Amino acid sequence: MTFEKLLNELCLLNGTSGDEKNVRDYIIEKIEGKCEYKVDPLGNLIAFKKGRTTPKNKVMMSAHMDEVGMIVTSVKSDGTLTVSAVGGIDARVVIGRKVKIGGIQGVIGSKAVHNLSNDEKNKAPSFSSLYVDIGAENKEEAEKLVSLGDSVYFDSDFYSFGDGFICGKAIDDRFGCAVMINLINSDLAYDCTFTFVVQEEVGLRGSRAAAYTVEPDFAIVLESTTAADIPLASDEKKCCILGNGPVVSYMDRSTIYDKELFKLSEKSAAENNIPWQTKTMVAGGNDSGAIHITKGGIRTMAISIPCRYLHSPSCVAKLDDMENSAKLAEIMLEKACML
Numbered sequence: 001m002t003f004e005k006l007l008n009e010l011c012l013l014n015g016t017s018g019d020e021k022n023v024r025d026y027i028i029e030k031i032e033g034k035c036e037y038k039v040d041p042l043g044n045l046i047a048f049k050k051g052r053t054t055p056k057n058k059v060m061m062s063a064h065m066d067e068v069g070m071i072v073t074s075v076k077s078d079g080t081l082t083v084s085a086v087g088g089i090d091a092r093v094v095i096g097r098k099v100k101i102g103g104i105q106g107v108i109g110s111k112a113v114h115n116l117s118n119d120e121k122n123k124a125p126s127f128s129s130l131y132v133d134i135g136a137e138n139k140e141e142a143e144k145l146v147s148l149g150d151s152v153y154f155d156s157d158f159y160s161f162g163d164g165f166i167c168g169k170a171i172d173d174r175f176g177c178a179v180m181i182n183l184i185n186s187d188l189a190y191d192c193t194f195t196f197v198v199q200e201e202v203g204l205r206g207s208r209a210a211a212y213t214v215e216p217d218f219a220i221v222l223e224s225t226t227a228a229d230i231p232l233a234s235d236e237k238k239c240c241i242l243g244n245g246p247v248v249s250y251m252d253r254s255t256i257y258d259k260e261l262f263k264l265s266e267k268s269a270a271e272n273n274i275p276w277q278t279k280t281m282v283a284g285g286n287d288s289g290a291i292h293i294t295k296g297g298i299r300t301m302a303i304s305i306p307c308r309y310l311h312s313p314s315c316v317a318k319l320d321d322m323e324n325s326a327k328l329a330e331i332m333l334e335k336a337c338m339l
Contacts, residue, residue: 003178003326004166004319006030007158010174014100014153016069016086017202018043023065027177027196031184035194044210045196047180051188055337060193060216060298061183061329062207062287063176063223064200067169068311070094070127070152072101075143079136080109083152084127087201091125093312098155099132104145105155106134154313164319165242171315173200175305176222179326183333190337200287204254207287211294218261218336219300222329223286224317225249225279227306236280240306242318245275246325247304251282254289261301261336268331274324277306303329 015023024045031037037047045065068087075081081101085091094108109131111120132152136142158168180194193214197206211219229241240247248265249257269276292300305325308316 003182003322004160006181007166007171007174007178007322008168010178011158011168011170014151015065015067015170016071016151016153017066017199019151020065020198023174023177024196027065027181030181034184040209040213042206042209043198044206046210046213047184047194047196049184049188049192049194051190051192053190055190057217057337057339058193058215059190059333059336060195060211060214060219061180061333062195062197062210062219062221062291063180064173064197064206064287065177066198066201067172068201069154070099072146072148072150072152074148075139075146076131077139079134079138079142081106081132081134081142081146083130083132086151087311089311091127091130093309095125095130097313100153100155101132101134101146101150104134106132109133156313165316166319167314167316169313169315171307171317172224172310173222175224175317175322179222179329182326183330189334192333192337197287204287204290208290208294211291211298215295216298218339219288219291219298220329220332220336221286221288221291221300221302222325223302223304224307224310224315225284225304226310227308229306230308239279239281239283240277242306242308242316243320244277244306245269245321246277246328247306248276248278249302249304250278252279252285253283254285255292255300255302257288257301258299260339261299261332264335264339265301265303265328265332268335269328272327272331274328276328301332303332
């Protein structure tokens with residue numbers, strides 16, 4: 001299976017924070033017989049892959065299974081649903097979008113423009129002002145179809161376009177999951193523990209538990225990070241650029257990354273002709289924020305792909321960046337094992 005096909009299948013699966021079972025089951029199917037694995041009480045999938053050699057250091061590679069989405073919080077008398085965001089979603093990007101709730105389809109609605117007050121027109125919408133229309137006539141009919149606490153997912157396609165671009169939901173972080181699936185199915189030089197973690201989007205929860213269980217010496221987090229390389233953004237505000245290779249972070253809002261690993265990744269990329277970049281802003285965060293301060297501390301680095309329109313129904317990334325990130329991840333895995 002090609003990397004693009006694997007990513008396609010992963011991205012089309014639904015799995016918001018706390019509801020990752022479909023994604024986890026798919027990953028287990030792909031790694032069965034290639035490693036030892038277990039599922040912890042939170043739902044993290046922890047897989048140990050035996051390599052050709054026992055390494056000097058215990059290394060954990062991690063990616064999260066969950067995606068942003070919404071959750072049903074009430075059913076109104078007219079049959080529409082109110083929802084809350086699960087993870088960081090800008091309400092402006094969801095209006096008019098198709099969604100799924102189990103097997104039920106719906107559309108995100110908002111107050112009609114001609115009914116907005118002047119004050120409302122000048123404010124960004126919030127989730128409290130949105131609703132989901134599932135075509136129900138009233139509350140009783142809607143309650144036969146959905147329940148409070150049901151997950152609401154973007155109903156998005158996955159497709160390629162332009163010069164090597166791909167578009168779909170949940171690229172954050174099914175990209176990282178795809179890389180780790182391929183590594184588990186390969187002939188690794190050294191033993192490694194891979195953690196497919198839950199609930200990253202609501203507070204880095206699964207990674208904290210997984211790191212506590214694994215107790216690695218080093219951790220490599222695979223992620224997607226915000227790229228604003230679009231018109232009207234100044235150079236420093238672009239943060240990172242699609243097509244310029246993997247993003248290796250030195251600092252974000254939750255982590256100051258291990259300096260030796262940062263420098264080593266820069267050197268390794270140059271030695272292997274892998275294009276790479278770092279962020280031009282201190283922004284964002286990922287599971288490194290929880291992992292690096294677990295127990296007595298864990299030396300941690302993050303390798304991310306630049307991604308436009310992150311946390312939306314239509315994330316955009318480049319396959320070249322993904323392939324180069326996968327190459328750098330495997331190299332850094334071997335380096336960390338024997339550092």
